Amino acid sequence: MSYQTGVGQLTAVVTGAASPRGIGYATAEKYAREGWAVAILDINAEGVEDAVAKLQADYDVPVVGAVVNVTDRDSVLASVDVIAESGLPPVGALANVAGIASPVPFLEVDLDLWHKVIDVNLTGTFLMSQAYLPQMISNGYGRIVNMSSVSAQQGGGVFSKTPYSAAKAGILGLTRSLAREMAEHGITVNAVSPGVVDTDIRAGATDEENEARLAAAVPLRRQATPQDIAALFVWLSSEDAGYITGGTHNINGGAYIA
Numbered sequence: 001m002s003y004q005t006g007v008g009q010l011t012a013v014v015t016g017a018a019s020p021r022g023i024g025y026a027t028a029e030k031y032a033r034e035g036w037a038v039a040i041l042d043i044n045a046e047g048v049e050d051a052v053a054k055l056q057a058d059y060d061v062p063v064v065g066a067v068v069n070v071t072d073r074d075s076v077l078a079s080v081d082v083i084a085e086s087g088l089p090p091v092g093a094l095a096n097v098a099g100i101a102s103p104v105p106f107l108e109v110d111l112d113l114w115h116k117v118i119d120v121n122l123t124g125t126f127l128m129s130q131a132y133l134p135q136m137i138s139n140g141y142g143r144i145v146n147m148s149s150v151s152a153q154q155g156g157g158v159f160s161k162t163p164y165s166a167a168k169a170g171i172l173g174l175t176r177s178l179a180r181e182m183a184e185h186g187i188t189v190n191a192v193s194p195g196v197v198d199t200d201i202r203a204g205a206t207d208e209e210n211e212a213r214l215a216a217a218v219p220l221r222r223q224a225t226p227q228d229i230a231a232l233f234v235w236l237s238s239e240d241a242g243y244i245t246g247g248t249h250n251i252n253g254g255a256y257i258a
Contacts, residue, residue, distance in 0.1 A: 009036075009089040010036060010037065010089050010091065011036065011062075011088045011091045011092060012031040012037070012237060013039045013041060013079075013091055014041065014097060015095065015124065016099060017040040017041060018050070023147070023229045025040075025051055027234065029055060029058075030233070030234045031237070034234055034238075035061060036237075037061050039063075039082075039083050039091075040055070040066075041068040042067065042068065042098070043067065043069050052064065070098050070124030070128055071120055072127075073127055076127045080132065090135060090139040092136065092139065092142060094129065094132045094136075094142075096147055096171075104163075118166065121170075122167045122174070126174060129144055129178060129189075137185045137187065142187035143187070143188050143237040144188070145233045146174070147171070148191040149164070149165075149168040150194065150195045150255070151164055152168035152169040152171070152193065153169075153250075159196075168193075171191060172248055175190060179245040180246065188241065190249060191247070191248045192233060193251065194229050194251050195218070195255045197228075217255060218252070218253040218255045219254030223253075224251065224252070232249060
């Protein structure tokens with residue numbers, strides 16, 4: 001099985017995809033299930049190796065991995081070469097999932113923390129998009145899906161505060177501007193904005209009682225799973241979503257309705 005478009009089979013590149021209970025890995029897995037070739041990118045070398053092995057064992061699609069620091073241009077460009085030399089099909093989708101959160105109150109945020117959160121979330125999205133767009137333009141098919149957050153819209157959240165909200169709001173602006181620029185090439189750019197998601201990134205941050213309280217605050221009475229978010233990423237990458245661009249796609253069970 002392979003995902004076929006008008007230009008043939010394509011590869012989906014997913015950043016932050018090494019954590020087995022993370023949104024990035026769930027997104028990579030969903031792409032594989034739908035027949036895309038997959039490139040798993042992450043800063044965790046051991047995690048990349050394990051994730052690639054699991055997808056190769058479970059799905060009959062080409063899979064490669066690359067260790068990447070999304071804040072470093074040379075590292076990002078090296079990943080382009082790794083994928084090109086692997087023999088995978090042309091890159092048709094880029095899922096910018098890599099990110100970090102910060103619960104530190106504003107008056108306690110130092111400049112190093114500010115730069116780190118902005119660089120991983122916002123600069124990483126910029127560098128990855130700039131690196132992979134030329135081949136999308138050349139191939140005649142491109143979908144970029146960026147990870148934002150409800151924190152960008154409501155000003156922080158349970159597990160994140162000012163630096164994270166600022167970075168994720170920046171991603172919304174980047175998405176809209178890039179969507180306008182890329183429209184002439186038929187390339188779409190969208191942002192996904194989740195609410196609270198049950199992942200390992202916040203392991204230990206809440207107890208069972210607080211977890212229940214978080215779920216009760218959502219109209220659908222549960223937190224999102226990584227697979228909920230992954231499904232939206234992959235659909236926005238499909239030909240069916242070809243007339244949707246520049247959008248902020250809320251996925252939060254009704255907890256935030258704009």
